[in-house]
Amino acid sequence: MQLGSTGIWSIELRMADPHEIADAAAELDDLGWGTLWIPGLGGGDIIADSERLLRATHRLNVAIGVASIWRHPADEMAAGHARLQDTYGRRHMLGLGVSDPAAAQAAGRPYRPLADMGRYLDDLDQAPTPTLPTERLMAALGPKMTELAGQRTAGVHPFMVTPDYTAAARQQLGDGPLVAPYQAVVLERDPAKARAAARDFLGVFLGMDHYARSLLRQGFTEQDLAAGGSDRLIDSVVAWGDVEAIGTRLRAHHQAGADHVCLHIVSAGPGMPLPQWRELAVLTA
Template identity: 65%
Template sequence: MDVRRTGIWSPELRLHHDPVEIHEAAAELDQRGWGALWIPGLGGGDILGDAERLLRATDNAVVATGVLSIWRHPATETAAGHARLRQEYGHRLLLGVGVSDAAAARAAGGNHRPLAALDDYLDLLDAAREPVPAEERLIAAMGPKLTALAGRRSAGTHPFLVTPEFTAGARAVLGAGPLLAPYQAVVVDTDPARARATARGFLAPFIGMGHYANSLLRQGFSEEDLAAGGSDHLIDAVVAWGDVDTIGKRVKAHHDAGATHVALHAISRGKGLPLTEWRHLAPLAA
């Protein structure tokens, strides 16, 4: 499955109120040459239905879930939905799955043992009436054990809120072959104060979540960096802001560190689809 070098990661492609505008935006992104369109799990809902809307709107781009929670989407239903979409649209759906957090596990009546839980979920995908092929699924992995599991049992991994240094470490764990597709938040704005404020507005809730906070601490950030929505040091490290050339340098840094693909999330101060930002970023699609 060819996701090319860059893609667009967008909650708006699920949340925007007008399905016609989503269709038109997805078609434009596809025509501009982005290799994949990524949609987040957002706490559940009909993510495969939202993926189908994007598959219907596009001809070439892979549509990737980045990622659906194993606690909110039963494996048998996920496998059946994947098989239906593969039959209808070909091999263009990349199924990203993740263990979410302890609260999601408790709400589902599960035990939050990430490695074992994810291994069991993959077993169920393999045992389904129409299994999800390993090359058409990937894993959200923030630590070395899950990263190694991703390399063994899936196409690769899609880490969230990471630096190029993390990418280099993940590549060392994965080896040369598997897909490594980090999420990269971007703000198309050259004003430092405004760009950082825009970034904090989106990222502050994630930085406050235990599993993401622990990942950032493992990456070398301090407790002080995580306070008050994130220090300038933290924001600058995990968000690429500035003009398209500056953002392109961060994308290149991930690729130089071993990324196969970088999923760009354009964070905007406005509401609705960030069409202006996507059009500014279009040179990076190539």
């Protein structure tokens, strides 16, 4: 599946008023974005939320970025994904993640990430309508999970990573598998305001073990992770500034080997960040 070079990752496209979501999706389709990504959040009917976007659009793809394997049974996801593919012209990408030990515990299971994901992929393969490997990807961060993604899915959709990480993922995966990183964006030229907005959003993730370990593997220190993130960390994983600055980061990911980069507008205020999406649409060219 061709995701296009750039996409939009948005909580609002899942959680806002349904009519507002449909109108925004139609406009984003016209603006030339390649893929719309919606997060898994705490579960819920993410297949229906994907369908709302597919119904409102004609060209672009819709991707789940990502659904927790602990909150969405594989048979239900396979059936829902198959229906969307048949109905809307194979424009849906199923993104999967193993979450963290707390999610597994809530599901009454021990946490063995590689084995758990492998078993879930087996279940997708064995469903009455199997989910094709080319139509699913993984929120892999560590090298072993990245290897599994390259072997059994379309590729990886990593969160809170730098272009250097993208380069390492491409080197590990080789040609072929997708590398589609998430990129947080703050359209703000003032460094203090931009970093404050970034910390407000990303701070909670720095306390999660799997994200902390990923950042440490990327060369950051425990000090970088403290107090909401050092300036060095924030500047490395968040693109902030004007459209030109955002474009520079986008190109850095592509030059490092990314096939697709999805941009998440952080701290645009309440409501749908349509003005920012319109402003950034020049980057889809």
